[in-house]
Structure formats: C-alpha cells, structure tokens
Amino acid sequence: MKDRHPRRRWNLALIFLPLTCGVRLFGEVEALSREEVREYFSTPDPFDIEYPEDVEPDGAVVSLGKELFFDKLLSYNETQSCATCHNPDHGFSDGLRFSLGANGEALSRNTPHLYNLAWNVTYFWDGRSESLEAQALEPIRAEGEMNLPLDTLLERLRGETRYAALFKEAFGDSSVTLDRVGEAIASFERSIVVDDTPFDRYLRGDENAISAASKRGMALFVGKAACIKCHDGPNFTDNSYHNIGVTLTDGGRGSVVGDDTLTGAFKVPGLRNILYSSPYMHDGSLGTLEEVVRFYNQGGRHKEVANELIHPLKLTEDEIRDLVSFLGSLNQPYLVDRPDHRHSNSLVNSTHLK
Numbered sequence: 223m224k225d226r227h228p229r230r231r232w233n234l235a236l237i238f239l240p241l242t243c244g245v246r247l248f249g250e251v252e253a254l255s256r257e258e259v260r261e262y263f264s265t266p267d268p269f270d271i272e273y274p275e276d277v278e279p280d281g282a283v284v285s286l287g288k289e290l291f292f293d294k295l296l297s298y299n300e301t302q303s304c305a306t307c308h309n310p311d312h313g314f315s316d317g318l319r320f321s322l323g324a325n326g327e328a329l330s331r332n333t334p335h336l337y338n339l340a341w342n343v344t345y346f347w348d349g350r351s352e353s354l355e356a357q358a359l360e361p362i363r364a365e366g367e368m369n370l371p372l373d374t375l376l377e378r379l380r381g382e383t384r385y386a387a388l389f390k391e392a393f394g395d396s397s398v399t400l401d402r403v404g405e406a407i408a409s410f411e412r413s414i415v416v417d418d419t420p421f422d423r424y425l426r427g428d429e430n431a432i433s434a435a436s437k438r439g440m441a442l443f444v445g446k447a448a449c450i451k452c453h454d455g456p457n458f459t460d461n462s463y464h465n466i467g468v469t470l471t472d473g474g475r476g477s478v479v480g481d482d483t484l485t486g487a488f489k490v491p492g493l494r495n496i497l498y499s500s501p502y503m504h505d506g507s508l509g510t511l512e513e514v515v516r517f518y519n520q521g522g523r524h525k526e527v528a529n530e531l532i533h534p535l536k537l538t539e540d541e542i543r544d545l546v547s548f549l550g551s552l553n554q555p556y557l558v559d560r561p562d563h564r565h566s567n568s569l570v571n572s573t574h575l576k
C-alpha cells in the first residue's frame with residue numbers, strides 16, 4: 223500500500239511566527255499544499271458511474287422510481303414508503319438508532335444514507351446485495367420492513383391508473399414487472415448525487431469555500447488520523463470491509479461470505495452529506511460526528527477485534543474539532559420535491575388491504 227502520510231512542510235511563516243508571537247507551533251498540523259489536495263481528493267465524476275448495460279436511464283424512468291420510492295402502497299398496511307426510513311429531510315435516514323418496520327418492530331441495523339450510491343459496488347452494511355436493482359425489492363418483501371409479498375405489489379401497481387401511464391412513459395408500454403420496479407427505483411437512487419459541497423468548491427480553487435479549521439482537518443484526515451486508509455476516493459469509501467471494533471454481536475460481512483477473518487467487518491460508508499444522517503455506525507451507537515472522531519481517537523470500542531489500522535490516534539482537543547470541521551465541509555443540502563400522492567386511488571379507497 224502506498225504511503226499516504228503527507229510531507230510536513232515547514233515554510234517560512236511557520237519558522238518565524240513562533241519567534242515573533244511567542245506561539246509554540248511545533249507539532250501543529252499544516253494545511254496540505256494544492257498538489258497534495260489534488261493527489262488525495264476529488265469530486266465524483268458521472269462518467270465513472272457504471273449503469274447497467276452502460277446506459278444512463280431516461281428521465282421518465284427516474285421519475286417513476288421517485289414516485290415508487292415515496293409511495294406507501296409499497297408496504298402491506300400502506301403506512302410506509304422507502305422514504306419513511308430513508309427520509310431526504312434526515313439525510314435519507316430517519317434519525318433513529320433503529321428504524322421501525324411497517325408492523326412496528328425495530329430493525330437490527332441502523333438505516334444508512336443513500337447519497338452517491340451510483341458509484342458503490344455492493345449494498346447493505348454487509349454488502350450482501352450486488353446491485354441497486356436487486357436491493358430495491360428486498361425491503362418491500364421483508365417481513366420486518368414493508369412486509370408486502372411481491373405478487374401483491376404487482377397486483378397493486380397494476381390496479382393504479384397513474385402507474386399504467388408512468389410505466390408507459392418510462393418503458394414504452396404499461397406492463398408492470400418486478401424488473402421494471404427495481405430498475406426504476408435504482409435509477410432514482412443513482413440520481414441522488416452530492417458533488418458541490420464547500421469542499422468541492424475548495425477543490426475547484428475557491429480558497430475561502432472552507433475554513434482554516436476544515437483545512438487542518440483535511441490534513442489530519444490523510445495524515446495523523448489516517449482516515450483515508452479506508453475512506454478513500456471521491457466518495458470517501460474504498461468499498462472495502464473492516465471490523466473497526468463497534469460491536470461484538472453482529473457477524474457482518476463474515477456471515478455473508480462465510481469467512482471468519484471478516485467477522486464483524488462492515489462496508490466503509492461514504493462520507494458525503496454525513497452530517498445529516500446521524501446516528502452513525504451499523505448499530506447507530508454514535509450520535510454525533512464528534513462522538514465518531516472520539517471513537518477513533520480512543521482506538522475503537524472493542525479493541526480486541528478491531529483492524530490494526532484502528533489504534534489510539536492521540537489527537538488533541540483542537541485536532542478533534544478540526545477533523546469534525548472537515549467532515550462538516552462535505553455537506554450540501556439535498557432537497558427533493560416529493561410526489562403528490564393525495565389523489566392516488568390508494569388513499570381514496572383502501573381495498574388494497576386484504
């Protein structure tokens with residue numbers, strides 16, 4: 223693995239400042255140079271999205287997917303849509319440690335955000351799903367989540383005149399199939415893109431887009447705190463799996479692939495818009511980004527199982543604040559106009575329940 227620790231540059235200002243102001247600057251983190259910033263960081267590129275069949279979906283497919291994503295018809299008792307748990311106003315999560323399924327039981331993992339999944343390669347905390355298309359049908363039929371058998375889903379959608387029109391617009395004819403449902407929802411999800419944060423404006427050359435604290439945090443992210451060992455690439459994930467010592471009770475990736483060395487390992491989550499989707503980690507056990515940084519600073523919670531990259535970081539209080547400030551520069555409010563379902567058949571008559 224290549225060495226990712228930035229070189230320390232003791233420029234003239236740093237040598238003379240301590241003499242003139244009497245401030246002790248030895249050990250203080252220096253901001254990265256422009257070349258280093260360009261070496262470590264970038265903005266996600268739409269050309270790198272691997273669409274199925276290499277074709278970017280038509281706008282009508284994305285609109286249909288959005289309609290489905292927000293539609294409570296997709297849960298058996300018509301109380302939940304995907305957006306109930308993946309609420310765009312809560313960073314595509316819902317602020318709960320564990321979301322509740324349509325029947326009221328708590329799930330066993332925290333609801334992840336859905337930003338920039340277009341560039342991801344596996345889905346769920348343990349990566350058990352390999353495409354957004356396949357993933358989309360899972361929560362619909364899962365008993366603990368939306369609890370709707372997929373044949374009932376098809377019946378319901380076929381009974382809605384508005385869907386006949388939307389499927390026709392999207393696919394050329396009004397036939398409703400599971401493949402089309404998955405394709406439409408996945409296409410909507412791939413359209414959830416965050417690429418114009420203050421941090422991206424800084425990358426493009428606007429020196430004032432982020433604060434001095436965020437710049438120091440950026441240097442810590444690649445240097446002393448070494449977050450970039452896993453949160454690497456334009457979306458701050460290298461799509462690998464690690465046990466970082468969060469819990470002892472969830473097998474994670476190990477249970478999916480039957481490999482003991484991956485017990486308790488989870489997918490490295492992307493960090494764009496991470497401010498909005500608290501609480502954090504697969505078990506939602508950390509409430510704020512500051513708690514997350516303190517978690518890493520102490521070398522994880524269950525040190526005996528954590529990856530060797532997780533060890534006490536010896537960050538000072540100022541450095542903890544700087545790192546949090548950097549994470550705070552990765553955010554861009556993402557607003558979604560919700561489809562209006564007030565006139566859908568489902569709310570006028572509830573014969574769908576049977």
Ligand code: HEC
Binds near residue numbers: 303307324339366
């Ligand atoms: C009751 C809450 C709930 C509902 C409803 C729900 N989800 Fe989720 N979603 C979750 C949880 C919890 C996870 C993580 C589960 C895991 O990793 O084992 C998840 C994971 C995901 C992921 C994987 C994200 C990643 O980073 O890998 C996607 C994509 C997703 N959901 C999309 C959807 C779609 C589309 C719908 C509607 C068809 C939906 N979800 C409905 C709670 C929910």
Ligand code: HEC
Binds near residue numbers: 448489493504519545
């Ligand atoms: C060894 C790889 C690794 C390193 C190093 C690492 N992370 Fe993580 N990070 C992960 C994994 C894996 C998870 C999910 C773990 C879980 O839920 O059990 C995670 C989760 C997170 C989350 C929560 C995301 C969410 O959606 O809940 C944040 C924020 C985060 N890391 C920031 C950082 C910061 C800041 C650093 C540096 C101090 C860092 N990470 C270092 C692998 C790593």
